[in-house]
Amino acid sequence: MSTDEKIAEIANLIENMLKKNGKFLSLDYSKICFDFINEDTIKRYSKLIQSFRHSSTESISEREFFTKEQKIFLIDFGLTILKAIHVLLTDK
Numbered sequence: 193m194s195t196d197e198k199i200a201e202i203a204n205l206i207e208n209m210l211k212k213n214g215k216f217l218s219l220d221y222s223k224i225c226f227d228f229i230n231e232d233t234i235k236r237y238s239k240l241i242q243s244f245r246h247s248s249t250e251s252i253s254e255r256e257f258f259t260k261e262q263k264i265f266l267i268d269f270g271l272t273i274l275k276a277i278h279v280l281l282t283d284k
Contacts, residue, residue, distance in 0.1 A: 195263040196255060199244040202270035206238060209277050219280040229276055237273060241266060 193201070210216050221229045243254035258266070 195260070195267060196244055198267050199241050199263060199270065202267065202274065203238060203241045203245050205274060206234065206270070206277065209274070209281065210234075217281075219277065221276060221280065223283075224279055225276050229273060234273060237266075237269065241270070 210219075218231065221227075221231070221233075243251040245251075
């Protein structure tokens with residue numbers, strides 16, 4: 193999978209995990225993330241990577257502004273977010 197595809201999949205998975213019945217779940221991220229990750233962080237992250245989910249010419253152009261290193265960071269950070277969401281959802 194390319195880095196762009198990985199970021200797109202992370203974006204889709206975050207939404208699929210958190211969106212239930214058309215609304216986003218509110219989780220207590222402070223339980224495991226020491227306030228490094230919260231709902232605002234996830235919203236900003238999701239908005240930042242939104243262009244990776246779409247195949248319009250505009251979205252593809254937006255992706256070109258990210259360096260390879262930034263994309264790798266987005267993948268690593270996204271995986272951390274996903275792990276936190278998974279833990280919090282399985283603890284419910």
